[in-house]
Amino acid sequence: MATIKDVAKEAEVSIATVSRVINKSPKASKASVESVTKAMAKLGYRPNAAAKALVSQSTNxxxxxxxxxxxxxxxxxxxxxxxxxxxxxxxxxxxxxxxxxxxxxxxxxxxxxxxxxxxxxxxxxxxxxxxxxxxxxxxxxxxxxxxxxxxxxxxxxxxNYKGAYLATEFLIRQGHSQIACLASNHQIEDADQRVKGYLAALADNGITLPSSYIEHGEPNSDGGEIAMTNLLSKSLEITGVVAYNDYMAAGALSVLEENGIAVPRQVSMMGFDDGLIAKYVQPRLTTVRYPxxxxxxxxxxxxxxxxxxxxxxxxxxxxxxxxxxxxxxxxx
Incomplete structure (x- = not known):
């Protein structure tokens, strides 16, 4: 592999001149630029990005x-x-x-x-x-x-708190009170805020539900499937579901379909994020847009x-x- 010394030798200039050309210094003459550029092309020399960054103080x-x-x-x-x-x-x-x-x-x-x-x-x-x-x-x-x-x-x-609150409140405005929550099992701020938003919307509307209405799972379609299956296994009366994200909602939709539960006629579903999947599941997903x-x-x-x-x-x-x-x- 060619080095800066090889380029200097081929162009018949000093290493300092090669460096000035590489770093586009205004001190490099037109003749030096031409000779060094030709030498680099002939030898297949590629300037070291880290070295250039040290000179220019920028890696772009x-x-x-x-x-x-x-x-x-x-x-x-x-x-x-x-x-x-x-x-x-x-x-x-x-x-x-x-x-x-x-x-x-x-x-x-x-x-x-x-x-x-x-x-x-x-x-x-x-x-x-x-x-x-x-x-x-x-x-x-x-x-x-x-x-x-x-x-x-x-x-x-x-x-995130407001987003989950909006989703839950929207279901309540549509007449729902038996609203379950598919929560993320990741120990992150988003997950906590969305559960708190869900609970706050219920409380502000005078709705009290047992903790069994909240089921945690991985924040993906597989997690949504498992969480929805667990909810159904509890024999809870559920008319609405608020999901942590659209992927959990999509997984839940598949489980509801497999069990002959029509969405939205029997159970309404809310997603979160408004990702591409929200437009292509059946039925198309009502959700909360994450910009x-x-x-x-x-x-x-x-x-x-x-x-x-x-x-x-x-x-x-x-x-x-x-x-x-x-x-x-x-x-x-």
């Missing part, structure tokens, strides 16, 4: 940490960050944390060591204290889908602004969920 990359890149929710997040990054002539590096503190820590350390210009971080395993320490180290780090008071002006979050694309775009723009050390007015950025009415809820 944005680091993104997500839970699992295979999840369409995170795919939307990554696409939005990538779009904003490209507008700034930057590329993205992606790490998976799987909502596990150790995996998040390793992925975040790798992104930082890669000298990313800015970071958009979705972390659920790491503590507030650890994320505050990382944020103090990396001034261009923005946290998405989480609110930490000490970093309020660098957090982009959603009011992850808008949130990710805002996070990327904020991170890049911080990287450029642009002054900005401090603000707390909490997005609001909205209802999306389709076909899976029916008035009693």
């Amino acid at each position: 990359t944005v680091g993104v940490l997500v839970g699992d890149v295979s999840d369409p929710f995170f795919g939307t997040l990554i696409k939005a960050v990538d779009t904003v990054a490209h507008q700034d002539n930057k590329h993205i590096l992606i790490g998976n944390g799987y909502h596990d503190a150790d995996k998040e820590r390793r992925a975040l350390d790798l992104l930082i060591n890669s000298r990313c210009d800015a970071l958009v971080i979705h972390a659920k395993g790491l503590s507030d204290q650890e994320l505050i320490a990382y944020a103090n180290e990396v001034k261009s780090m923005v946290i998405i889908n989480r609110h930490i008071p000490e970093l309020a002006d660098r957090c982009i979050s959603l009011d 992850i694309q808008m949130m990710a775009e805002k996070a990327a723009q904020l991170a890049l602004s911080l990287a450029k050390q642009k002054s900005k007015e401090a603000e707390t950025i909490i997005f609001s969920p909205t209802l999306v009415r389709r076909d899976s809820v029916e008035r009693l």
